[in-house]
Amino acid sequence: MRTRRDGAVLTVTLDRPEQLNAQLPATWTALADVGASLDDDVRVVVLKGEGRSFSAGLDRSMFDTSSTSGGGLGELVGLPVEEAQERIRGYQAGFRWLRSPGIVSVAAVQGHAIGAGAQLALACDLRVLTDDAQLRLPEATLGLVPDLTGTSTLVELVGYSRALEMCLTGRAVGAAEAQAIGLATLVVGRDELDGAVADLVQALLAPPVGASRATAQLVRSAVGNDVAAQDAAERAAQVQRLHDLVSGR
Template sequence: MSETNILLERDGVRLAVDDTVATVTLCNAAKRNAQSPALWRALTEAGRQLPGQVRVVVLRGEGVSFSAGLDRQAFTSEGFDGEPSFLDLARGPEADLDATVAEYQEAFTWWRRTDLLTVAAVQGHAIGAGFQLALACDLRVCADDVQFAMRETSLGLVPDLTGTKPLVELVGYARALEICVTGRFVHAEEAERTGLANLVVPAAELDAAVADLTAALLAPPRDAVNETKALLRSALSAGAAAQHAAERAAQGRRLRDLAGVGE
């Protein structure tokens, strides 16, 4: 039996690695895994610490909620200990604000690396930043009590943690606009029907369903999986001719590998 190693545990984030599978856990259940700049920095560091043999990363949240979104302390005059509030950032130079938000976004972008497959196990509330973190992953397995919501617009803000593109890709522009502007909850049945959730299961079966999916994702050869992920991601934006050429190039690499060419 392989051994699970804890590589990181700080600021509400735990990274555990068991051979080819890593698990990133939001572990501040008392605050429903509310997010903060410190948590985002820890998530970014988790991505940097992944050993090279890891193929699948599972993202989960402890407790009743995946993540209830941004910790509202960010908007108080005090902010978080040791760093400015978001309001203070807004009063500073525009370039500094842009650079700070770009740093926060790094916690949400590494999940799309083509050498990894990422799975969010989502239960309870996934609101705002929590919704966007689930959207950052390739796949979402959801408990039947899941409640997604994008509340930023209701607060006079916009979703800025890289969630707008995957949301539109999954549900289409019109539905994404309606979800964001109304701030309403998207429950399990709609999430599965519209493609937000790849699978919905009873809450008690969430861990088992994620384990089954992880095993299936690990079954094919890694290089073929990585090439396929890269092709599917480029298909969203590439023209037909460019995509066809990318398919030919990727298949050429796979065939040469299988034939032992270049060894």
């Protein structure tokens, strides 16, 4: 995995194209480290995959249940239950930071986004897909469950019934359907992906930073708040913005 900083924009690129950017525990640790190292000047994080696919999910070595080392499924089985759950919690940290206060995250998705790859795309605030992209959550068909924050983000985006159907069937969701049901923010041709993401990033950076961050926080809180709580959050945020504007912030 590699990173590039360009002013207020941090680009994170999965860089195992020969393995279709298949993920390992080291991938999630590296992602969590990136999240922990963010400074207040970063406003947008772009997450990409090198090569022809965004990420084909778990590296095949992870499925070796006979091995008790290397961070695979076999190692998890060999751990005490609480320790295994704590290990997974550490893996989830590599995904959760993509919705940290102060940043907006954008996934640039081409080709396949399967399993952990789909969950990584779902962890971002926004997703730009190429017209040949496909998202799949096949964990249940393999006897497993999505455990990298994917269930909550999927239900948030597409609703309970559709999320349940997608997770239990493990079917591929193409780009056109993804856009129709709210998984894709934008769908473009493969050769237009970089330009479309760059245009979106510039649009996200256009509002003043204080207003942008306060608005993003309001939209995020609206998912869980009841009407009264959200109305109160809007009032508080607006009064704070007015004070900030008067004081020149």
